[in-house]
Amino acid sequence: MFLKLDHLRKVISEVANIPLNEVQEHSSFKDDLGIDSLQMVNLILEIHTKFGVELNKIKSNDDLATVGSMYISLTRD
């Protein structure tokens, strides 16, 4: 399944128990959504399972700063 930003927002909202409207492209995982490292691992594995996205697309911590930066890293070629 092709990953769209709204898909990603929905998975984040479900995994982290945060209302969808609070999960925005500019939301910071740490500061706005309060997602810790183990939750982040869980989230990435959920995305991997649901959308078949390869884990090695994430190159650094910067890729996991915001919802938008995660989306860009997961969808780049």
Place this chain on the structure above:
Amino acid sequence: MFYNWVFDEEKNENKIALSTLTNSYTYGELKKEVEKYTKILSNYGDLKGTRTALIIPSIFTYVSLFLAVNKLGGTVVPISHQFRKHDLTSVLQLTQPHIVFTVNQHDHISHLELLKNWADESGKQTIVYSYDKNEDWAVYLSEGEAYEKDEEKIDVIGCSSGSTGVPKGIMINMESWRNWISQIEGSFGVSKNDLIFSTFPLNSPYGIAWALTSLKNGLKIVFPESFDVFKIIHYLKNNQCNKIVATPSAYNSLNMFLQKEDRSILERLERIMISGEPITPGFIESLKGMDHCKLTGCYGISEQGILLIKEDMRELYETGWDLVKGIEVRIEKDRELVFKSPAVLKGYYKRPDLTTEVLVEGWYHTGDLGELLGNKKIQIIGRKKDMIKKGGQQVIPGEVEQVLLKHKDVKKVSVVGVSHPTFGEKVVAFIVGDKLIAQTELYNLCKSEIAKYKVPDEIHQIKDLPMNQGKVDKLELKRMLAEGDL
């Protein structure tokens, strides 16, 4: 005292004593820092019987304070900086520290604010030291009478959530720490040529035991200040770590990325040492392809140190655990495992009733169930106590239940642990209320009151809790969840 173990004559001042992901500190720097805090604490005279709580995310500051308090004969009370209002307050109420060292703010939580409020409301005198981003310390003093000092000598009070949600203070003295260290030295074959990576937090007795073993023997062990998978992977890429000490869930998280990303990090590992959560068949399966590496598992508890070891975890389910040298075991009629260990706790702080309930003539009742396989091998088969192990940390259902009951519309609640591939177990709450309660309100309540790892991963509102012989039927709740019968 710990100070003498750490700064013996053989240690070169320029040798690295402590490492985090970003910094290293020499024995010389550590000694200077310990002396700085010793000077501050000397203002309070003899520290015997005085309790000093440390709520410190910086490992260098934490270890320095730990050694300074102990050097002056005081009691160290390490407290997790992940705690929030509810869990922090209950630990403070139990241990009633005379002095607290903390950080102003960390991870969006104002520790100083929480501490000041607690100290003012207690009506007793507490000295609160807090530091800011520039590492400048400020002092706050709450008014009131001083707390009574302890008559007996207590070196460390380790705090854990009790089975009812009321915390327990595990008193551990020098002789037991000495034995903890011997157990680590003897069980894991650590040497000065190793570069070891540990994921255990230094406020837990197991983490403290590793830190003391490292400092005493001049080992190279890296302690990350937070469990950040990508920072850790980055570190492992650039440093030749040959051993890892981790919980199954922490190792799993690293492993899942390393398998895809950079197997060379896994290939240079000589040993992984796993403990802190049950080692499941699924976890053993994830160790495939690690035949070049020793895969050691261990079972221990904060109250007694390391009790059981398995040199090769892959054989755990065929041949069972081995007793660690110096440990004796007994199995009760109800199959509860009871051990005698030289690293035993002195008792539970201010709870002689609880101490005599579980510690009889040096034999400690673990609350875990097991069976003898013959030839002194042991298999662990379950838990008698109601406890969830999430990401290597203990979550006591009672504590989470108390927080959810603070919501005005929650009438009944039950919290259970359910198997989870990343966390080991996830925290699932079932609530009953007269009207539909917004999930956001419940999550926000939990997030503000307890450490993040204790916040439920799922909350389900159901009509009523299933009961069996007057108790909530948690097995039925787990079945309902598994079958989607909610």
